[in-house]
Amino acid sequence: MINGTVVDLSRVQFAATALYHFLFVPLTLGLSFLLAAMETVYVTTGRPIYREMTQFWSKLFMINFALGVATGLTMEFEFGTNWSFYSGFVGDIFGAPLAIEGLMAFFLESTFVGLMIFGWERLSKGQHLAVTWLVALGSNLSALWILVANSFMQDPRGAVFNPTTMRMQLASFGALVFSPDAQSKFVHTSIAGYVTAAVFVAGVSAFYMRRHRHMDLAKRSFRMAALFGVMATIGVITLGDALGFVAARVQPTKLAAMEAVWKTEKAPMPFNLIAFPDQARRVNHGAVRIPDLLSLLVTHTFTGTVPGIDALERQAARRIRNGIPAVEALQTLAGDPHDAVARAQFEAHKADVGYGFLVQRYAPDLQQVTPQEIKRAARDTIPAVAAVFWAFRSMVAFGLLMLAYFVMAMLYTLRNSVQDRPWFLTLGVWMIPIPFLANECGWLVAELGRQPWTVFGVLPTWMSVSDHSVGYMVFSLCGFLLLYTTFIIIEMYLMTRAIRIGPEAPGSGGQSGHARAAQEAHLGG
Amino acid sequence: MSRTTSTSIEGAAMKTLAYFLLFLVLAFCVILLAVVLGDRGAWYFAWLIGTPLIVLVSAAGAAWLDTHEASASAHGKVHKTH
Numbered sequence: 001m002i003n004g005t006v007v008d009l010s011r012v013q014f015a016a017t018a019l020y021h022f023l024f025v026p027l028t029l030g031l032s033f034l035l036a037a038m039e040t041v042y043v044t045t046g047r048p049i050y051r052e053m054t055q056f057w058s059k060l061f062m063i064n065f066a067l068g069v070a071t072g073l074t075m076e077f078e079f080g081t082n083w084s085f086y087s088g089f090v091g092d093i094f095g096a097p098l099a100i101e102g103l104m105a106f107f108l109e110s111t112f113v114g115l116m117i118f119g120w121e122r123l124s125k126g127q128h129l130a131v132t133w134l135v136a137l138g139s140n141l142s143a144l145w146i147l148v149a150n151s152f153m154q155d156p157r158g159a160v161f162n163p164t165t166m167r168m169q170l171a172s173f174g175a176l177v178f179s180p181d182a183q184s185k186f187v188h189t190s191i192a193g194y195v196t197a198a199v200f201v202a203g204v205s206a207f208y209m210r211r212h213r214h215m216d217l218a219k220r221s222f223r224m225a226a227l228f229g230v231m232a233t234i235g236v237i238t239l240g241d242a243l244g245f246v247a248a249r250v251q252p253t254k255l256a257a258m259e260a261v262w263k264t265e266k267a268p269m270p271f272n273l274i275a276f277p278d279q280a281r282r283v284n285h286g287a288v289r290i291p292d293l294l295s296l297l298v299t300h301t302f303t304g305t306v307p308g309i310d311a312l313e314r315q316a317a318r319r320i321r322n323g324i325p326a327v328e329a330l331q332t333l334a335g336d337p338h339d340a341v342a343r344a345q346f347e348a349h350k351a352d353v354g355y356g357f358l359v360q361r362y363a364p365d366l367q368q369v370t371p372q373e374i375k376r377a378a379r380d381t382i383p384a385v386a387a388v389f390w391a392f393r394s395m396v397a398f399g400l401l402m403l404a405y406f407v408m409a410m411l412y413t414l415r416n417s418v419q420d421r422p423w424f425l426t427l428g429v430w431m432i433p434i435p436f437l438a439n440e441c442g443w444l445v446a447e448l449g450r451q452p453w454t455v456f457g458v459l460p461t462w463m464s465v466s467d468h469s470v471g472y473m474v475f476s477l478c479g480f481l482l483l484y485t486t487f488i489i490i491e492m493y494l495m496t497r498a499i500r501i502g503p504e505a506p507g508s509g510g511q512s513g514h515a516r517a518a519q520e521a522h523l524g525g
Numbered sequence: 526m527s528r529t530t531s532t533s534i535e536g537a538a539m540k541t542l543a544y545f546l547l548f549l550v551l552a553f554c555v556i557l558l559a560v561v562l563g564d565r566g567a568w569y570f571a572w573l574i575g576t577p578l579i580v581l582v583s584a585a586g587a588a589w590l591d592t593h594e595a596s597a598s599a600h601g602k603v604h605k606t607h
Contacts, residue, residue, distance in 0.1 A: 034583070036580055037583045037584045037587075038587075041588060045588060047591065140576075177566075178565045183567070183568035184568050186569070186572070187568045187571065187572045191572075191575075194576075194579065220587050223587055223590050224583045224584070224586055224587050225583075227585075227586040228579055228582075231583075239568070242568065413586075416590070
């Protein structure tokens with residue numbers, strides 16, 4: 001039996017490395033497309049300011065990209081080192097998208113990033129633009145495959161469990177790639193990256209405008225970011241709704257935790273705007289509720305209900321009882337793979353084999369399992385409600401705040417008056433951390449909400465880890481925290497330094513429109 | 526008409542035909558992709574269409590600012606002249 005502390009430390013270590021890594025990824029996803037937008041304007045208009053903009057933001061993109069790659073590499077190895085049972089159990093499915101992600105990231109994305117940075121004087125305008133678009137496409141397609149792999153963990157489609165090999169095997173690559181969770185999660189995450197980049201570019205541009213530096217570059221960057229951001233924020237909220245709709249069907253326990261629904265109520269159900277969930281007593285304290293809204297949000301009707309935690313626990317207990325014979329059959333098949341009776345028993349109960357594994361944590365000998373152990377395992381199927389509830393609400397609040405910010409930013413920039421509003425420019429700078437916090441909260445909702453499973457309904461987290469010692473886990477966790485904190489400090493230092501220095505040709509981005517027009521006329525003529 | 530001119534016109538026509546065929550094939554590929562993605566992966570399709578749209582709106586906004594500034598600058602010059 002694996003030590004519970006090792007399980008917890010493995011989870012903390014993966015969560016920490018993923019959360020650190022996810023600070024860098026969204027900016028790469030979004031900034032790459034903003035670079036493509038800037039360079040598209042450069043190629044179509046021929047105005048040098050857009051080349052200068054592309055080159056300046058490319059520099060910040062590169063700092064972020066390099067540190068994103070450095071923090072991402074370790075995570076792929078972590079599956080093997082800390083999650084070896086998981087890797088063996090689902091490697092046949094999980095490995096395929098992960099391998100494609102590696103090809104995308106290292107062949108397509110990295111190759112074209114090199115061409116984008118060093119190719120300005122070696123490629124034609126059109127060729128360089130194509131390269132920049134390919135960098136954007138490569139970055140986002142790389143994320144697609146990671147999210148396909150992650151979606152398999154949330155909603156395992158396209159795979160079957162083989163009782164002979166004791167592994168899951170790929171049955172349909174199409175079902176894996178086109179699963180509703182993979183689709184909505186990819187688009188939601190990718191567009192969240194667009195929002196992150198838009199807030200970042202708008203914030204840095206606001207910083208310049210506040211100090212009357214690089215005005216031409218800052219005004220144009222701000223306008224592009226504001227329009228990019230307002231559309232992306234609308235998209236990210238739409239896809240958030242789609243993701244919630246999918247979760248209601250495939251992960252009802254996650255949805256119940258997100259909304260702190262302890263008891264199933266008659267439709268239309270009220271929405272907990274604010275509440276303080278008490279997991280031990282199964283109640284919410286100080287709840288502020290909006291009538292009828294939950295049914296509408298989750299089912300898009302006033303007649304739909306959301307199963308409460310009480311009903312989900314009863315359902316889990318039933319599934320645990322049904323899963324126990326499946327696990328017993330697997331134990332028999334491990335000794336004799338040709339045992340027809342055991343195989344028939346497994347086939348009859350295989351839908352709930354994961355629930356059988358779940359109770360093994362408390363009853364290694366399933367012949368001796370007690371109703372209390374089943375009840376305890378059923379309670380485990382509910383994630384940490386308060387953490388999921390508040391992470392979800394924080395993410396939504398940050399999303400709505402960014403929508404309001406971008407609507408105002410769009411209005412001010414389209415009136416060409418944003419530079420005359422110092423308070424709004426200051427707000428723009430303070431907004432920079434918001435999308436990063438929203439992204440982290442989103443990741444917490446997705447991953448904490450999946451517990452106690454690594455593969456939802458199939459493989460419990462407690463079974464998935466490697467059999468390390470506590471000392472090893474503490475040592476490696478401290479090492480990662482130290483290393484990744486150093487990376488964050490380096491990123492902050494390099495970014496701040498590059499922003500303070502500004503575009504490479506000092507003053508060129510700050511010329512008046514008239515002086516620039518004269519220079520361009522001269523160049524053109 | 527000289528032989529050289531005639532060859533050059535034929536060459537241009539062949540080039541146009543090649544481009545026409547290329548874009549026709551591209552259009553068929555896009556339709557095929559749209560049908561497959563629209564059927565099996567509606568959100569992927571939305572991303573594929575939505576991302577260039579966001580980029581183009583953002584780019585149009587920048588071009589609009591250029592036009593606005595150029596017009597304001599020209600207007601200023603006219604005022605100065607008067």
